[in-house]
Amino acid sequence: MQAAPVLHCQLTMMRIAQENRSGWLIISVTGRADALAAQALEEALDAATMLSTKIAVDLSGLDYISSAGLRSLLQGARAAQTRNCEFVVCGPRDGVKTVFDISGMQHVLRIEDALPC
Numbered sequence: 001m002q003a004a005p006v007l008h009c010q011l012t013m014m015r016i017a018q019e020n021r022s023g024w025l026i027i028s029v030t031g032r033a034d035a036l037a038a039q040a041l042e043e044a045l046d047a048a049t050m051l052s053t054k055i056a057v058d059l060s061g062l063d064y065i066s067s068a069g070l071r072s073l074l075q076g077a078r079a080a081q082t083r084n085c086e087f088v089v090c091g092p093r094d095g096v097k098t099v100f101d102i103s104g105m106q107h108v109l110r111i112e113d114a115l116p117c
Helices: 038-051 067-082 094-103
Strands: 006-009 014-021 024-033 054-065 086-090
Touching (some): 014 038, 024 067, 038 067, 054 067, 054 094, 067 086, 067 094
Parallel strands (some): 024 054
Antiparallel strands (some): 006 014, 014 024
16 A cells, blocks of 8 residues: 555644555545635545546545535546546445435435445
């Protein structure tokens, strides 16, 4: 396994880490994906699409997601689609999954219970 770069958003209590595993670039997001953290999340996902053709966004450590966080995921998925990358969101906790269900995200994103690798 490759050492994972880590991005801390000091103002928002969100942490983003990445690692390569079995051909996938895993982007692990923990804490809160709120309006203050959305830009950093969007930038991390966009950068990931330039590093790998298979991206899994691990949300198992995410406690909260706002509409701005949802937008960041959508923008990441769009960037992946533009670059012909596989993009999957994995392991959302119940509260985050409820937000996905209410917003209809399951119709526009591939959302899985577990990581693909």
